[in-house]
Amino acid sequence: MKISNEQLQKYFKEIQEFLNNQDYINDLYKIRGLETKLKTKELLVDNLIEPFKLIAAVIQYLVFSSADKEGAKTKDHHYSMMLVAAYIQGMFASYNLYSEGSYIKATAVLKQDFEIMVRLNEIYKNRHKDGKTPNAQNGPKELSRIYGYLNDVAHIAKHDILEQLITYTNDEKSGFSPVKKISEKHLFDLFLFDTSIKFEILRQTLMLHFELFGEDEVYERGLTYYNVLISIYSQTGILKTPEDEEGKVVVVKKAV
Numbered sequence: 001m002k003i004s005n006e007q008l009q010k011y012f013k014e015i016q017e018f019l020n021n022q023d024y025i026n027d028l029y030k031i032r033g034l035e036t037k038l039k040t041k042e043l044l045v046d047n048l049i050e051p052f053k054l055i056a057a058v059i060q061y062l063v064f065s066s067a068d069k070e071g072a073k074t075k076d077h078h079y080s081m082m083l084v085a086a087y088i089q090g091m092f093a094s095y096n097l098y099s100e101g102s103y104i105k106a107t108a109v110l111k112q113d114f115e116i117m118v119r120l121n122e123i124y125k126n127r128h129k130d131g132k133t134p135n136a137q138n139g140p141k142e143l144s145r146i147y148g149y150l151n152d153v154a155h156i157a158k159h160d161i162l163e164q165l166i167t168y169t170n171d172e173k174s175g176f177s178p179v180k181k182i183s184e185k186h187l188f189d190l191f192l193f194d195t196s197i198k199f200e201i202l203r204q205t206l207m208l209h210f211e212l213f214g215e216d217e218v219y220e221r222g223l224t225y226y227n228v229l230i231s232i233y234s235q236t237g238i239l240k241t242p243e244d245e246e247g248k249v250v251v252v253k254k255a256v
Helices: 005-043 046-064 075-089 093-099 103-124 141-154 159-166 184-213 217-236
Strands: 167-169 174-176
Touching: 005 093, 005 184, 046 075, 046 184, 046 217, 075 103, 075 184, 093 103, 093 184, 103 141, 103 159, 103 184, 141 159, 141 184, 159 167, 184 217
Parallel strands: none
Antiparallel strands: 167 174
16 A cells, blocks of 8 residues: 555654653653662662672672783683673673563573573583583582573463563552562572572682682682672571582682
């Protein structure tokens, strides 16, 4: 069907009004996300958030403080450095999503973070296969249960989980809605998984830094803060210390 210039002008005006209205709706949607994020900050108290921020800061410190030094010595070092760099690019992507109530999208991001963590572990243990998806069994044993949960939510495979996250209920009605809301269970699960993955990637980044640059000032400071974090999490019981296949505690060189 051929549309005349007069009709086109009419449609353009109508479409512009339509887009303006959708922009208004999007603004309201963003406000709801911000309200959810504020509620998240109230729930995730300082003794959870501050160590979380410290983990991320130390990872960044280890990488950025050595940016001007001679880098990879081997192909595996080069691969590991790329993986850590890729992780840092989106290090808070999952947090930004689940803190505003976008739990399903956040889970998909965390699944990739988990795979980066596993691949780093595979490289360190010489188990990686180029072109093959990282095998969750090659990650730390105490984190293996995370992968099943991430798959279930990210692949929207479990009807009951999807229903929990998408159903919106108020005093008047109930139904499926994209409106963001707080789900305390999924918030705390995702935050714990995010923290666990970050902490393991910090450990791997420390080991990589040691292999590349030895016990320099940057390593010593990173190691000190790593040990502080171990003490914090040992007292709170939030995270378990990583263990190898024989059940021995896995520590970075000189870590206590």
